[in-house]
Amino acid sequence: MTTQFVLLAYLGAFLFAVLCMYLFGQARWYWHVAAIAVALGMGLMPPVQGWQGPLFDMTVGSLFIILFTWGVGEPIYDAMKLPHFHDHHKGHA
Numbered sequence: 001m002t003t004q005f006v007l008l009a010y011l012g013a014f015l016f017a018v019l020c021m022y023l024f025g026q027a028r029w030y031w032h033v034a035a036i037a038v039a040l041g042m043g044l045m046p047p048v049q050g051w052q053g054p055l056f057d058m059t060v061g062s063l064f065i066i067l068f069t070w071g072v073g074e075p076i077y078d079a080m081k082l083p084h085f086h087d088h089h090k091g092h093a
Contacts, residue, residue, distance in 0.1 A: 001054045013062040017069035021077045023085045035071035039064045 043064045047056060 001058065006058060009058055009062055010065055013065040014069055017066045017073065018077075020066070020070050021073055022083070026084055027074075032071045032074050035067040039067035039071060042067075 042060055047060075
């Protein structure tokens with residue numbers, strides 16, 4: 001796998017997490033904590049026997065980036081006063 005492909009996959013995972021913050025960011029705090037815990041658990045877990053390889057690494061890495069970014073990024077996203085999807089549709093019946 002080329003370096004550019006891996007970087008594009010991780011960038012896509014990051015942008016997907018930011019999109020999820022915009023669409024579903026105003027979830028309860030415990031969902032963000034759970035996402036961080038699952039991401040760290042996946043990141044620290046040794047590879048499953050027989051599943052080692054670049055595809056496994058990239059899949060786990062992408063899932064880690066999505067979960068960790070969504071979990072940690074929501075307080076930062078809110079502190080920056082960035083809009084959420086639900087903010088745009090309030091008052092529309």
